[in-house]
Amino acid sequence: MPLLQAEAVGVSFGGLRALHDVELAVEPGTVTGLIGPNGAGKTTMFNVISGLIDPTNGRVRFEDRDMTGLEPHERARLGIARTFQRLEVFGSLTARENILVAAEIRQGWSKEKIDPRAIAGEILETVGIGHVADQRADTMSTGLLRLVELGRALATAPRLMLLDEASSGLTESETDFMAELLKRLAAQGLAVLLVEHDIEFVMGLCSDIYVLDFGRLIAHGSPAEVQANKEVQVAYLGQDGDAA
Amino acid sequence: MGEFLSFTIAGIVTGSVYSVAATGLVVTYTTSGIFNIAHGGIGMLMAFLYWQLRVGWHWPAPLAMILVVFVLAPLFGAGLERGVIRGLRGASVATSLVITVAIMVFLVGVANILWDPTVARELPGFFEPSGVQLGGILVTWHEIITVLAGGVVAAFLYALLSRTRVGIAMRAVVDDRNLLAMNGAQPNRVSMLSWAIGASLASIAGILLAPVLQMNVLILTLLVVNAYAAAMVGRLSSLPMTFVGGFTLGLIEAYVIGYINLSGPLLGLREALPTLFLFVALLTLPEARLRTARLAGAVGPRLPTYRKAFAGFGVLIAVTVIVSGMLQPADISRTALGLAYGLIMLSLIPLVGFAGQVSLCQMTFAGLGAFAMARMGADGNLIGIVAALVLAGAVGAIVALPSLRLQGLYLALSTMAFAVLMDKMVFSNEHVFGNLGALNIPRLDLLGVSFDGERAYMILLSIMFGVFGTIVIAIRRGRFGRRLAAMRDSQVACATLGLSLARTKLTVFMISAAMAGVAGALYGGLAGSAGGVDFLMFQSLPVILLAVVGGITTVFGSLIGGVLYALLLYMQSKFPALNGLVFMIVGAGALSLGRNPNGLSFFITQQVRRVLPKEPANPPAAAPPPIMEEVSGIAATAG
Ligand SMILES: Nc1ncnc2c1ncn2[C@@H]1O[C@H](COP(=O)(O)OP(=O)(O)OP(=O)(O)O)[C@@H](O)[C@H]1O
Ligand SMILES: [Mg+2]
Secondary structure (H helix, E strand, O other), X not given: OOOEEEEEEEEEEOOEEEEEEEEEEEOOOOEEEEEOOOOOOHHHHHHHHHOOOOOOEEEEEEOOEEOOOXXXXXXXXXXXXXXXXXXXXXXXXXXXHXXXXXXXXXXXXXXXXXXXXXXXXXXXXXXXXXXXXXXXXXXXXXXXXXXXXXHHXXXXXXXXXXXXXXXXXXXXXHHHHHHHHHHHHHHOOOEEEEEOOOHHHHHHHOOEEEEEEOOEEEEEEOHHHHHHOHHHHHHOHHHHHHHO | OHHHHHHHHHHHHHHHHHHHHHHHHHHHHHHHOOOOOOHHHHHHHHHHHHHHHHHHOOOOHHHHHHHHHHHHHHHHHHHHHHHOHHHHOOOOHHHXXXXXXXXXXXXXXHHHHHOOOOOOOOOOOOOOOOEEEEOOEEXXXXXXXXXXXXXXXXXXXXXXXXXXXXXXXXXXXXXXXXXXXXXXOXXXXXXXXXXXXXXXXXXXXXXXXXXXXXXXXXXXXXXXXXXXXXXXXXXXXXXXXXXXXXXXXXXXXXXXXXXXXOOHHHOOHHHHHHHHHHHHHHHHOOOOOOOOOOOOOOOOOOOOOHHHHHHHHHHHHHHHHHHHHHOOHHHHHHHXXXXXXXXXXXXXXXXXXXXXXXXXXXXXXXXXXXXXXXHHOHHHOHHHHHHHHHHHHHHHHHHHHHHOOOOHHHHHHHHHHHHHHHHHHHHOOHXXXXXXXXXXXXXXXXXXXXXXXXXXXXXHHHHHHHHHHHHHHHHXXXXXXXXXXXXXXXXXXXXXXXXXXXXXXXXXXXXXXXXXXXXXXXXXXXXXXXEHHHOOHHHHHHHHHHHHHHOOOOHHHHHHHHXXXXXXXXXXHHOHHHHHXXXXXHHHHHHHHOOOOOHHXXXXXXXXXXXXOOOOOOOOOOOOOOOHHHHHHHHHHHO
């Protein structure tokens, strides 16, 4: 049974149809890709799943529980965490405090007994930013901030992680590090849903890929299947021939 | 029946004015994204200019009207947009609120200087007192013109927004500024035009209302509260619903005045109606969609260490002991006033400085505290202070609750409306501050130590400043402060981490209100007696503005702000003619420093650092070091 299941999710912004009856499922312990050209509706899908916007139609199930009507913070408490394409870092806090505050927030709602400081220390190492732990976030590079956001999301001990543009703004070595890290997290049982522009990154990492175009799901399958799909080539890979 | 008809006509007339004022507010807000608290202030200034032309210089009414409504007001609005508002793009809601409050306070100051408030002025209505008979009721030409003006404004806006290119651009500009720019429209021009129209509509409302109300600076300025209460029905965005809101409010007001005997405790009900209306409207508003924020890049102050803070408080208390020994009693209380205001300003720091929320009713909470002290703190009993804390905190919760689900703007608007309600219905009630309008407020008597003397009380205030300062620093350094900073930087991120924003906002608002309550009890004790007129909404505004001028994120900033306020008030008491100047200075100060969260305290600390070079300088914000090899090294070993 999939951990997350989107059923016929549609979103309209006024006259604009940003999502059109999208179906999508994410299994635990896997990295699933969600790709598509600019404006395809990927971020909108993330906003629906995390509760930042209500879908016009359709529903989202998490562990077979209908999440319609749940607030973002209630969904987070069920185990859904995310990062943001346009970073939403706590700029006036240090990297460590960014993660610490997330762990403290979790301590406020979780029944588990946890030590936020210890968790923050561990996660700083896990995501590889221990050396800049005490630097203010608003002085850091985009690449590091993506790692800060990932660490912050991990501090809530999620079961589903939504990563919006995990590798954009990262250097090559940072990108490799991110890929390794995601593999490792998935191996530990985390379900990852990944929005990416870097096709190579997605193809190398994901077992299952969904392709959106103008709000419609145009393909779903393994990397090979998706790459072979005609519609995908026209809509997406066609513009980016060398990546395919 | 005749009665009902006449009340209905009165309601439609006031409803027209409210609608005109409210649509002006909505047009500027939806187009520029900045909520103009100074909207009523602009209407007030324009009404006075009109009075000057019409009555002062005997111009014919149409000429004066045309000059004000079609020339002066639009120019003023456009100039304001160009000079101040445009610079606020991308600023936080708190900053834009503070800046527009500063504009309002500045305008009040200007009007008080240009038009001596001790002189009574009359503005005649149009063709007064003649009119037409309608079902046995005399409807004045002024009333007819008022309703017609409402209709013309509605038709004009409808035509503008749906039939013209620029109008369609105006509707699009908030939705997506970049998109609009891509389509070739010019967001700056469109925003400027909206402010010109907004000011023009404010001037119409002011000119129509002034003959009915009074030529009073504060009353006309407060028209903004009625306007935004009406606009709330249209969720600050729909113009047709804003008209519905305006007429509903006007009619309710007319029926209440007509059918209910407004005496005794209900005396102030009329002025309180917009607030009650606003709260009901807020409760029916849908939850706001969370807006994403960009990376907060403000240079924050350094986290104070307890050691330095205690040293600072020690110096403050020592200076107080020495200075108070050299002053005459009257001068002591004047100086101590700075500390008392500093205490009230400190209550704003967790709320405004740390959490990025705005309260425009801090003096109201202080008033509740003073009231509690007067009633429960006989002989300086500590119970009075506890009562002040509990009462202000509890009332704070009630004020905040209706707007917690919504964005910060709504909380700020609620606080201002609430302050007006308290002014009109509670603080002026004889059961609250007594039939003389003031109560004796005892000075704290702590563990048998009396602080009755002037000097002792000033020292007590300095100690309390240290206590409050320590609380503020403890909040900032602790997990709650971290959470507030996180919430200020990104509400969206906090929500997706599982934080209940409403609960966090409620908590910090209650803390702030409770602190203001205690500060108010002590402030009241300084004067020895206080009444409703000491805690009016208009007194909350200089307090928050000067707290911002001093530096809204630091304890030191509140001390600076408090001392500045005491100085200004002293100046005003020496030269009463300068009444308006104080408001002007406060407004201008906040206008120039309002965008810097660290205010004057930042500049002063910097100067001190320069003089004391032995202090280690802040480590420069290092460029991201080349660490990636290291990072991938970890990954390699881990994988
Ligand atoms: N709040 C909003 N109001 C109106 N339209 C919106 C809003 N958010 C997104 N859209 C529109 O919905 C469509 C999908 O946007 P979305 O951000 O989901 O795309 P995306 O796939 O994430 O694109 P990108 O690759 O550029 O990040 C776009 O046309 C966008 O302009
Ligand atoms: Mg996106």
